[in-house]
Amino acid sequence: MDRATPPQERREILHRMRDTLVQAKVGIEEMREALARSTQRLEIERRELDTVRRRKGLAASIKDAETVQIAEKYEQMYAERVEVMARKIAAQENELALAERDVAEMTRELRLASSGATPPAGNAEAQR
16 A cells, blocks of 8 residues: 555555454454463363372282283373363464564554555565
8 A cells, every 4th residue: 555545545554454453353362262271271181280290100019910000001091182272272372473573473463554554565464
């Protein structure tokens, strides 16, 4: 968008940019909430893993082979869940960081467009 853009078209472009920015901010909030839920779930899975390991240790101390075997099965299951949840959280954190950078860039571009300035030539928005 440059200074030659007619005022009505300029208003429409700015309106779409604002709407897009609002939607992106809502998306970021949803990502944060999902990350918080995943983090809580990971803590639950870690506590369950700790509980199973403690029970396995208690069963081993009284030489209860059947309970040890069952505990080992659940220990493996919870350990796998913890590993998967940790990877999921890392991916969510990366996705959130990317979205936050995108929103910061969109905000900057909207401010520039609102002020009538043209984005730098290397800017992806200017190349569209």
